[in-house]
Amino acid sequence: MKLLNETVGKIEQIDFLLQAETQRRLDNLTKPQGSLGRLEDLAKQVVEITRVKKPLLTHKVVFVMAGDHGVTEEGVSAFPKEVTPQMVYNFLRGGAGINVLSQHVGARVVVADMGVAVDLTPSPELIVRKVGYGTKNMAKGPAMSREEAIKSIENGISIFETEFKKGIHLAATGEMGIGNTTPASAIVSVITGRTAADVTGKGTGIDDAGWAKKVAVIRKSIEVNKPDATDGLDVLSKVGGYEIGGLTGVILAAAARRVPVVVDGFISSSAALVACVIEPKVKDYLIASHVSVEQGHKVVWDYLGLKPVLDLGLRLGEGTGAALAMGIVDAGVKVLLEMSTFEAAGVSEKGAA
Amino acid sequence: MKLLNETVGKIEQIDFLLQAETQRRLDNLTKPQGSLGRLEDLAKQVVEITRVKKPLLTHKVVFVMAGDHGVTEEGVSAFPKEVTPQMVYNFLRGGAGINVLSQHVGARVVVADMGVAVDLTPSPELIVRKVGYGTKNMAKGPAMSREEAIKSIENGISIFETEFKKGIHLAATGEMGIGNTTPASAIVSVITGRTAADVTGKGTGIDDAGWAKKVAVIRKSIEVNKPDATDGLDVLSKVGGYEIGGLTGVILAAAARRVPVVVDGFISSSAALVACVIEPKVKDYLIASHVSVEQGHKVVWDYLGLKPVLDLGLRLGEGTGAALAMGIVDAGVKVLLEMSTFEAAGVSEKGAA
Numbered sequence: 222m223k224l225l226n227e228t229v230g231k232i233e234q235i236d237f238l239l240q241a242e243t244q245r246r247l248d249n250l251t252k253p254q255g256s257l258g259r260l261e262d263l264a265k266q267v268v269e270i271t272r273v274k275k276p277l278l279t280h281k282v283v284f285v286m287a288g289d290h291g292v293t294e295e296g297v298s299a300f301p302k303e304v305t306p307q308m309v310y311n312f313l314r315g316g317a318g319i320n321v322l323s324q325h326v327g328a329r330v331v332v333a334d335m336g337v338a339v340d341l342t343p344s345p346e347l348i349v350r351k352v353g354y355g356t357k358n359m360a361k362g363p364a365m366s367r368e369e370a371i372k373s374i375e376n377g378i379s380i381f382e383t384e385f386k387k388g389i390h391l392a393a394t395g396e397m398g399i400g401n402t403t404p405a406s407a408i409v410s411v412i413t414g415r416t417a418a419d420v421t422g423k424g425t426g427i428d429d430a431g432w433a434k435k436v437a438v439i440r441k442s443i444e445v446n447k448p449d450a451t452d453g454l455d456v457l458s459k460v461g462g463y464e465i466g467g468l469t470g471v472i473l474a475a476a477a478r479r480v481p482v483v484v485d486g487f488i489s490s491s492a493a494l495v496a497c498v499i500e501p502k503v504k505d506y507l508i509a510s511h512v513s514v515e516q517g518h519k520v521v522w523d524y525l526g527l528k529p530v531l532d533l534g535l536r537l538g539e540g541t542g543a544a545l546a547m548g549i550v551d552a553g554v555k556v557l558l559e560m561s562t563f564e565a566a567g568v569s570e571k572g573a574a
Numbered sequence: 575m576k577l578l579n580e581t582v583g584k585i586e587q588i589d590f591l592l593q594a595e596t597q598r599r600l601d602n603l604t605k606p607q608g609s610l611g612r613l614e615d616l617a618k619q620v621v622e623i624t625r626v627k628k629p630l631l632t633h634k635v636v637f638v639m640a641g642d643h644g645v646t647e648e649g650v651s652a653f654p655k656e657v658t659p660q661m662v663y664n665f666l667r668g669g670a671g672i673n674v675l676s677q678h679v680g681a682r683v684v685v686a687d688m689g690v691a692v693d694l695t696p697s698p699e700l701i702v703r704k705v706g707y708g709t710k711n712m713a714k715g716p717a718m719s720r721e722e723a724i725k726s727i728e729n730g731i732s733i734f735e736t737e738f739k740k741g742i743h744l745a746a747t748g749e750m751g752i753g754n755t756t757p758a759s760a761i762v763s764v765i766t767g768r769t770a771a772d773v774t775g776k777g778t779g780i781d782d783a784g785w786a787k788k789v790a791v792i793r794k795s796i797e798v799n800k801p802d803a804t805d806g807l808d809v810l811s812k813v814g815g816y817e818i819g820g821l822t823g824v825i826l827a828a829a830a831r832r833v834p835v836v837v838d839g840f841i842s843s844s845a846a847l848v849a850c851v852i853e854p855k856v857k858d859y860l861i862a863s864h865v866s867v868e869q870g871h872k873v874v875w876d877y878l879g880l881k882p883v884l885d886l887g888l889r890l891g892e893g894t895g896a897a898l899a900m901g902i903v904d905a906g907v908k909v910l911l912e913m914s915t916f917e918a919a920g921v922s923e924k925g926a927a
Contacts, residue, residue: 250671251661251664251669251670251671252670252671252890253652253653253778253779253889253890254779256778256779256888256889256890257671257888257890257894258867258886258887258888258889259886259887259888260886260888299606299924300606300922300923300924301922303922304921304922307919307920307921307922308604308921310919310920311604311914311919311921314914314919316604316913316914316918316919317604317605317913317914317919318603318604318605318610318909318913320912321905321908321909321912321913322905322908322909324908324912325901325904325905325908425606425609425924426606426607426609426924514611530886531884532885533611533612533613533883533902534611534612535609535610535611535612535613536606536608536609536611537605537606537609537610541610545902545905548678548901548905549886549898551678552674552675552678552898552901555674555675555677555678556671556674556675559673559674559677560669560670560671560674561664561667561669561670565669566660566663566664566667566669566670567660567663568657568660568661568664569653569654569656569657569660570653571652571653571778571779
């Protein structure tokens with residue numbers, strides 16, 4: 222609990238006072254004022270978070286955290302559980318969607334086993350910070366103990382810290398865990414106060430009957446465990462997951478280090494929600510990468526008041542939407558850093574003639 | 575007219591038969607089927623256009639075409655007319671938004687003077703294919719003759735052809751021309767049948783009174799010239815612009831060469847609309863890069879049945895939104911080319927357990 226408390230204690234309000242100054246610099250660039258829309262907003266947010274007037278985004282890191290879920294025994298997923306370790310190996314070999322898209326935007330991928338149900342073959346590229354061999358079935362009791370929830374978050378923090386020493390200017394979250402849209406939906410339902418049906422989608426591809434069963438399992442998990450919506454650790458322990466806790470840790474650690482975090486899909490957004498319950502100031506460090514076809518994703522963004530950068534009908538997770546959005550954030554910062562001013566370019570300003 | 579006719583004659587229907595085959599290949603990749611949404615659609619579209627099963631997008635080119643507009647004497651723009659040549663120099667020095675964003679996505683920028691009102695200082699980087707020194711005031715008569723409209727399109731075609739010899743796998747359109755949202759609105763109003771008010775925005779930043787005046791000028795230009803909505807050359811000559819004609823030429827030439835074209839903002843979309851009137855098969859070669867805050871932009875996409883890739887509140891033009899969208903198209907093609915299959919990665923498929 223010490224590492225978690227220390228990390229949360231370091232999180233400051235972002236510096237809104239830099240907003241007006243950054244906008245003035247943007248307004249001096251050779252374009253009509255405000256004409257680069259969201260790119261300008263993203264550049265301002267990065268300055269406010271980092272407190273660096275000319276921020277560099279050289280080091281971009283996508284944290285992909287994996288874990289298994291006891292609730293899969295209720296039959297909530299279209300894919301078998303062994304896909305979790307298989308996909309971790311795929312990440313390590315560079316063949317997954319997140320590998321392709323991270324390389325596309327110049328980000329490195331950090332892969333961590335936070336609680337896969339089997340022991341994975343060791344690899345120098347694989348970080349192993351297992352809290353357990355999959356969570357327990359949350360439909361029958363808590364997914365994990367409160368101590369395990371803390372440990373999953375602290376493992377996420379220490380993974381971030383290790384990578385931070387190598388350099389991180391922009392972080393992104395991603396995950397893999399067969400069945401993990403189910404705990405994500407439960408977390409989102411509890412914290413936002415929306416019904417299970419409102420925040421439950423079809424995950425990797427179940428049918429209508431599968432969806433109804435999934436909603437029933439989520440509802441039952443909440444009834445059985447009665448998580449306290451105002452206590453992030455209680456929610457995470459009762460209806461969460463180890464990889465979700467790990468991502469909560471990454472998000473808290475990034476905010477403590479003034480690093481902007483691009484949050485990926487629905488599961489990542491549930492981790493962000495837990496982080497915001499633990500420390501509401503975290504919200505301003507977040508960039509909502511995209512809105513997925515998982516219906517609960519929009520619920521989270523609306524609840525947090527965040528506007529997604531992209532809307533591309535994605536529903537893969539892994540950090541794929543976040544990687545794409547990193548490219549847009551990068552573009553916004555490059556506009557701020559690299560465009561000419563009216564004066565330097567000898568271009569007349571509006572109404573100058 | 576010969577070059578235009580020959581080019582249009584080469585434009586074939588894209589190969590829809592490749593769609594199912596490409597989707598099968600996408601469905602074999604290690605992700606739930608369809609889970610990369612729009613990225614998968616873009617990859618399929620590139621295959622259907624190029625008829626290459628493993629398309630490369632190594633050479634990306636943004637065509638930025640500049641021209642002046644006689645209608646600016648009606649006071650329709652917030653910026654003075656000398657900004658057109660000033661911004662062309664800015665493009666050549668690499669200080670504009672389009673330079674920064676093209677470099678970000680690995681595209682080269684081709685800058686062409688299609689009809690700027692002054693002679694520009696020669697530069698090896700500047701292509702000069704002037705049709706005239708700015709168009710005439712369309713509120714008083716045709717912006718240009720029919721012969722000039724043909725010439726502007728054919729100049730666009732030959733600029734594309736010269737660049738095509740150096741390699742183009744993905745093209746994008748961009749423009750610069752103070753006052754050019756006014757002819758773009760007129761073109762869009764005529765072709766889509768919507769009122770001038772429906773398709774007129776505030777350009778680079780006029781106020782409400784300026785907007786009302788702009789709408790009145792557009793309405794008057796249409797009344798005075800009575801363009802024939804079914805004749806793209808008639809519309810372009812009466813209420814168009816030289817840079818708009820040049821972009822129409824680029825789009826037609828790209829389609830003739832089976833090169834996908836990412837269409838930028840409102841003005842570029844008006845050029846695409848003219849191209850589609852000349853040859854409706856062109857539509858399937860187009861990728862709608864983004865939807866801008868210019869209200870007529872959405873009208874064009876809806877009319878053509880195209881769904882914009884991005885929605886970032888942009889209203890700069892130059893090709894900036896198209897450059898950003900090129901990055902997303904590139905990502906989609908990389909997914910198709912670089913991701914592992916289930917078999918190669920040893921990952922179980924849905925329902926395999």
